[in-house]
Amino acid sequence: MAKNLLKVSAIKDGTVIDHIPSDKLFQVISILGLDRIKNQITFGANLESSKLGSKAIIKVSNKFFEDDEINKISLIAPNAKLNIIKDYEVIDKKVVEIPKTVYGIVKCFNPKCITNNENIPTKFVVASQEPLELKCHYCEKITGRDEMVIL
Ligand code: CTP
Numbered sequence: 001m002a003k004n005l006l007k008v009s010a011i012k013d014g015t016v017i018d019h020i021p022s023d024k025l026f027q028v029i030s031i032l033g034l035d036r037i038k039n040q041i042t043f044g045a046n047l048e049s050s051k052l053g054s055k056a057i058i059k060v061s062n063k064f065f066e067d068d069e070i071n072k073i074s075l076i077a078p079n080a081k082l083n084i085i086k087d088y089e090v091i092d093k094k095v096v097e098i099p100k101t102v103y104g105i106v107k108c109f110n111p112k113c114i115t116n117n118e119n120i121p122t123k124f125v126v127a128s129q130e131p132l133e134l135k136c137h138y139c140e141k142i143t144g145r146d147e148m149v150i151l
Pocket residue numbers: 006008009010011012016018057059081083085087088089090
């Protein structure tokens with residue numbers, strides 16, 4: 001980067017979630033519950049990225065996510081990269097993985113599904129990762145990436 005300036009300041013300890021599609025930033029914040037915690041959070045959107053064209057980045061101080069917690073964002077930010085920071089150094093890097101089952105997060109595509117008519121949280125089995133296909137545990141209908149609506 002020219003003049004070596006970070007667009008979002010470095011953090012001392014915590015997690016940097018990089019390579020989020022810019023238009024998914026607020027969904028990622030919501031899925032991870034970052035709108036409900038007291039940690040210091042900084043983020044940037046519409047930053048230049050050679051891979052994505054435009055990307056977003058989130059930095060959460062003093063937060064270290066469990067794998068199953070962070071994998072929830074794989075549905076909308078499959079290329080996200082995690083950087084674990086301790087005492088200003090990147091001590092680990094992780095990628096997100098699509099989980100085998102998805103609880104909540106996504107709405108079932110079938111309007112007649114019980115989850116769309118009663119107060120029952122959605123549950124899917126990942127039938128295919130590429131292209132992404134979620135098979136509903138209740139009605140067995142497939143919700144694909146193009147139909148995916150985040151709850
Ligand atoms: N970072 C940070 N605070 C630190 C150290 C790093 O916020 N104390 C951020 C950097 O700004 C960068 C990410 O963590 O967005 C990864 O840091 P680093 O591995 O040093 O950067 P790159 O080599 O550019 O990593 P990559 O190419 O994997 O994105």
